[in-house]
Amino acid sequence: MVSGAATRRPSFSSQAACLRPAQTHSSCPKQDLADIYDAIKKELWVSKPQLNEIASYYFDGQGKAFRPMICTLMARAVNIHVHNRNVLLDFQKKVALLCEMIHTASLVHDDVIDTSDTRRGKPSVNVLWGQKKARTNSSLCIVLLSALLFASGDFVLSRTAQLLAKIGSNDVNSFLCIKSSIWLSWQVLVDLVQGEFMQLGSKEDEGERFSHYIQKTFKKTASLIAFACKSVSILGGGDDEIQEAAYQYGRNVGIAFQLVDDLLDFVSSQSDLGKPAAADLRLGLATAPVLFACDKYPELNAMIMRRFSEPGDVERAYEAVLKKHCSEAVRHLTPWVESPEKQALISITEKVLNRKK
Numbered sequence: 001m002v003s004g005a006a007t008r009r010p011s012f013s014s015q016a017a018c019l020r021p022a023q024t025h026s027s028c029p030k031q032d033l034a035d036i037y038d039a040i041k042k043e044l045w046v047s048k049p050q051l052n053e054i055a056s057y058y059f060d061g062q063g064k065a066f067r068p069m070i071c072t073l074m075a076r077a078v079n080i081h082v083h084n085r086n087v088l089l090d091f092q093k094k095v096a097l098l099c100e101m102i103h104t105a106s107l108v109h110d111d112v113i114d115t116s117d118t119r120r121g122k123p124s125v126n127v128l129w130g131q132k133k134a135r136t137n138s139s140l141c142i143v144l145l146s147a148l149l150f151a152s153g154d155f156v157l158s159r160t161a162q163l164l165a166k167i168g169s170n171d172v173n174s175f176l177c178i179k180s181s182i183w184l185s186w187q188v189l190v191d192l193v194q195g196e197f198m199q200l201g202s203k204e205d206e207g208e209r210f211s212h213y214i215q216k217t218f219k220k221t222a223s224l225i226a227f228a229c230k231s232v233s234i235l236g237g238g239d240d241e242i243q244e245a246a247y248q249y250g251r252n253v254g255i256a257f258q259l260v261d262d263l264l265d266f267v268s269s270q271s272d273l274g275k276p277a278a279a280d281l282r283l284g285l286a287t288a289p290v291l292f293a294c295d296k297y298p299e300l301n302a303m304i305m306r307r308f309s310e311p312g313d314v315e316r317a318y319e320a321v322l323k324k325h326c327s328e329a330v331r332h333l334t335p336w337v338e339s340p341e342k343q344a345l346i347s348i349t350e351k352v353l354n355r356k357k
Contacts, residue, residue: 029344032072032088033065036096043097043159054125054152058104063120066257067103067225070348071096074229074246077333077341078236086339092232094163099228101160108153125149214255217262222254245332252329253349259322260355263315296324326353 037059044055075092079085110116111124118124126149218226229250233243294300297320303313326349336342 029069029072032093032096033068036068036072036093036100039093039097040101043101043163044156046155051152051155054129054149055155057125057128058107058120059100065100066348067228068096068100070225070250070253070345071099071228071232073341073344073348074249075232075236077336077339077345078233078238078242078246080339080341081337082237082242084337086341089235092235095228095231095235098160098163099224101156101163103224105153105156105160108149108156112149112153125152217255217258218251221258222251225254225257226250245336248332249329249345252325252332253352256322256325256329256349256352257355259318259325260352263318263322264355296320296327323353326350 040059041056044052044059046052046055072088072093075088075095076086079087079089107119108125111119112126115126116124117127129149226247227250230243230247233246238246294304300317300320303310303317306313308314308317329349330346333342333345
């Protein structure tokens with residue numbers, strides 16, 4: 001995967017002159033996240049009460065906050081590694097805002113399209129506002145409601161564009177890294193749309209199916225995390241090597257996170273239905289992603305030979321691939337200066353591996 005063109009490294013002194021620290025205390029990721037959600041609510045505020053309520057509904061801080069947490073930890077880890085300064089720069093904080101806003105807008109769209117009932121442990125937007133409009137049962141009302149809810153997701157995305165436009169500086173070095181960060185943010189949106197279309201179909205050739213699945217997973221889930229990590233490393237003055245390490249950490253953690261999601265769905269479907277659901281997950285497993293994990297998990301070779309036909313083969317293959325991605329994420333951070341933030345990023349990979357829901 002090409003992670004983007006190399007970016008000129010700005011001086012931290014020029015950054016610091018125009019980018020004020022948003023938070024200077026190391027051991028308070030909760031405060032970082034609280035600040036981010038407060039800032040998001042301010043960005044989304046609008047005088048239309050219903051739009052304001054719908055657009056801000058999922059930003060109550062009750063979700064996993066997986067993406068903004070990684071952004072803020074990565075930003076601090078980069079600043080410690082490069083400059084021995086434990087700060088979260090204001091523009092790095094804005095990247096975390098953008099990351100969470102783009103992700104949540106996609107959740108609103110997904111819930112409307114999939115008519116999901118719950119999200120983040122509470123009724124989804126379509127269920128909650130559907131109940132509020134339940135007095136009218138006409139099909140026209142349902143269509144208008146869906147359009148309204150979908151538009152609220154579009155509204156969140158439009159606010160991210162406005163937030164991007166606010167990022168600017170007269171300092172040449174800072175301007176270069178900010179411009180690169182903005183380009184990466186737009187690349188995320190391109191990947192997100194492409195991933196949605198990839199999800200609509202699958203490769204007929206079973207030899208290409210799992211590779212197609214991993215590529216779709218990157219575009220739909222991991223791209224946002226990978227490019228957010230790279231953006232905060234650019235804004236922190238990291239050189240090409242640091243930017244690539246940050247990108248690869250985000251890419252691998254993002255893919256592993258989605259693999260766990262899909263594996264949990266697969267196991268849950270088997271339990272609920274009493275038979276393997278999504279049986280085509282077996283097809284195409286003996287392709288690049290699984291072969292990628294074979295060097296560390298040689299037992300996969302036997303599974304490939306028997307075409308994952310024995311009970312538990314699919315689950316074990318997925319687990320091996322996601323473990324490999326988590327170990328790759330950690331490997332890219334290994335040379336960095338030790339810090340609580342670096343250790344927290346490593347701990348996230350362990351939590352991803354052990355996630356049960």
